[in-house]
Amino acid sequence: MHTNNTPLYALIDCNNFYASCERVFQPKLNSKPLVVLSNNDGCIIARSNEAKQLGIPMGAPYFKVRSLIAEHNIQVRSSNYELYGDMSQRVMRTLAQITSDVEIYSIDEAFCDLSKFRHQDLHAYAKNIRDTVRQWTGIPVSIGIAPTKTLAKLASQIAKKSNGVAIIEDDAMRRTLLAGFAVRDIWGIGRQHGKMLAAYGIQSALELAGMPDSWIRQHMQITGLRTVHELRGIACFAYNEQPPAKKSITTSRMFGRPITDTDEIIAALTKYTTRAAEKLRAEQRLASRIDIFFHSSRFKQPFHESRRGYDIPxxxxxxxxxxxxxxxxxxxxxxxxxxxxxxxxxxSGLSAVDEQQLHLFDGPNIEQQTTLMGMLDTANKRWGQHTLFYGSMGTQPSWEMKRTMRSPSFSTRIDEILRVECR
Amino acid sequence: MQSIIRPRELQARPAKRVRLALAPVQAGFPSPADDHLDGHIDLNELLIENEPATFITRAAGDSMEGAGIFDGDLIIVNRALRPVNGSLIVAELNGEFTLKRLRIIAGQPWLYAENAHYKPIRVTTELNVWGVVKHTIRIHGHAHE
Incomplete structure (x- = not known):
């Protein structure tokens, strides 16, 4: 399977990322059940393994699981995207230092192109990544390695349930893993397709991979066909290409030529932000955190990288x-x-549109904005004119989100940094 | 909204740069240093060896005064460094972080304070080292604030 021409991908996935970020700075939370709540403390968006075992469902409204939380003394934290964003950057920078060709896929996942390393001991390579990320940042990760991104993602999900590394080394292994993997959990298979496949009696990833192309195209269109090909070991998603992410939306590009002018960077980011916002609206979601980054060539001095992140109230x-x-x-x-x-x-900090009701009355006029955005999404052309929006910079909302159980921003705010006892 | 303080922001602000000392101006003679006006000392370079693994924390208490670390000092913790005998370390002890000097005595790790009022602790369970400390920062001159 691993000939010289086939690609080889690793997916590095942080385990229970938000919960793990909390634990890095609060060792008291280690081995205790822990959940993290969405904006305004609405619902459960992250669970430690212990909380999963106690039966706290992902996405459950907080008020519905309150008694279960009290009963088992489950630790609760409000989301702190500033902390998670900083820890995410640390993980990604660590990966950039110890591997090559890192593609940030979401706040807690990255792909690496391992084609160059295929002749190395991949188990040792993966173990080194895991150990280094854990030591430098405190964040535990799982790693899946396979010839396609979809298989690498699937392997990482298997890795998470075993010892943290899963490598699809040959075809026999691919078939074994696919046979035990539920169709609905495959990357890129949405809930709708999951239901449809279940109705046809297709349960495992192996069964799906065995369906004829014509059937797949008819029932799941061309994107579904790509996913199925990927399951068979044929790479369809290239480096920097992927089906939509779940937890965050990232848009980034190399410039056609080096840029030294602020306005040009603003123009580029206007384009990317506009695209990202369109994606967000297409998925009927809202963001509560934005991180902006730009950097010079890593191979030239002086190297400069700028990262700025903002919580959106x-x-x-x-x-x-x-x-x-x-x-x-x-x-x-x-x-x-x-x-x-x-x-x-x-x-990041994505939530469904209807989760947002609490702030309807003190917030900006959401209904008006939605109508406006709808109009503008159809009249797409106007978005090149970023100067249109400068005026909105003045409308800075001053109210705060309801995040009553938020941990300090240990790694980003000088007045909230970690206290180390000298007693 | 507050700005986020990151170590690299220091780097980004020209005002934080410290000029290297230049030769005093002598009328008529161009200073040979004039060609090197770009030189500056970068505090981040000096204090942060490995950025993604570096965290800034704050000392609370007087147990490390013998090592020159006082209450309120900033402690720069590098998680990428391996602790050795004699390292200043931030260890996890009973669910809290504590700053100590690591000593290996007869193969056994001990955590030493640097203040006669505190007794060394023999580590009997697994020692959880959160990071290693090579630099600390003290803010002087409160009188000027």
């Missing part, structure tokens, strides 16, 4: 508001005299 999918943050991020991080080669942004 009321989750939004409103392009002008997101743009205001993006522009602010560029202006505060830009350094004159540097030739920048890449820029991007990540939207």
């Amino acid at each position: 009321t989750a939004t999918a409103y392009t002008p508001e997101l743009l205001a943050y993006a522009i602010r991020g560029v202006r505060s991080g830009f350094r004159p005299g540097i030739s920048y080669v890449k820029a991007g942004l990540m939207l």
Whole structure:
């Protein structure tokens, strides 16, 4: 299976990421059941393994599981995207230092192109990644390695339940793993397709991989066919290409030429932010955190990388508001005299549109914004004119989110940093 | 909204740069240092060896005064360093973080304070080292604030 021409991907996936971030700075939480709540303390968005075992469902509204939480003395934290964003960057930078060609897929997942390393001991290679990320950042990760991204993702899910590393080394192994893997858990198979496949009696990933192409195309269109090919070991998603992420939306690009001008970076980020916001709205979701980054070539001195992150008080999918943050991020991080080669942004803390009701009355007029965005999404062309939105930078909301159980931002705020006892 | 304080922001602000000392100005003679005006000392470079693995924390208490670390000092913790005999370490002890000097005595790890009022602790279970400390920062001159 691993000939010289086939690609080889690793998916590095942080285990229970938000819960793990909390634990790095609060060792008291180790081995205790722990859950993290969404914006406004609405529902469960992360669970430690112990909390999973106690039967706390993902996405459950907090008030519904309150008695279960009290009964088992489960630790509860409000989400702290500033902390998670910083820890995510640390994990990604660690990966960039110890492996090559890191593609950030979401706040807690990254792909690495391992084609160059196929002749190495991959188990040892993966173990080194796990150990180093754990030691440097405190975050535990699982790693799946396979010739396609979809298989690498599937392997990482298997790795999570075993010793942290799963490598699909040959075809026999691929078939064994697919046979024991539920169709609905495959990357890129949505809930709708999952239900449809169940109705046809297709339960395992192996059964799906064995269906004829014509049937797949008829029932799951061309994207479904790509996923199925990937399950068979034929790479269809190249480096920097993937089906939509679940927990965050990342848009980043290399520039066609080095850029030394703030306005040009703003123009680029305006484009990416607009795209990311469109994706967000297409998925009927809102973001509560935006991270903006841009950097010069890593191979040239002086190297400069800027990263700025902002918590958004009321989750939004409103392009002008997101743009205001993006522009602010560029202006505060830009350094004159540097030739920048890449820029991007990540939207995280995603919630479904209807989770957002609490702030309807003190927030901006959501209904109006939604109508406006709907109009503008159809009249897409206008979005090149980023100057249109400068005015919105002044409308900075001053109220705070309801996050009553938020941990300190241990790694990003000087007045909240970790206390080390000298007693 | 507050700005996020990251170690690298220091680097990004020209105002934080410290100029290298230049030759005093002598009328008529161009200083040979003029060609090297770009030089600056980067505190981040000096204090942060491995950025993703470095965390800034704060000392609370007087047990490390013998090592020159006082209450309120900033402690720069590098998680990438392996602790050795004599390392200053941040260890997890009973669910808290504590700053100690690691000593290996007859193959056994001990945690030493640097203040006669505190007794050394012999580590009998697995020692959880959170990170290693090579640098600390003390803010002087509160009188000027």
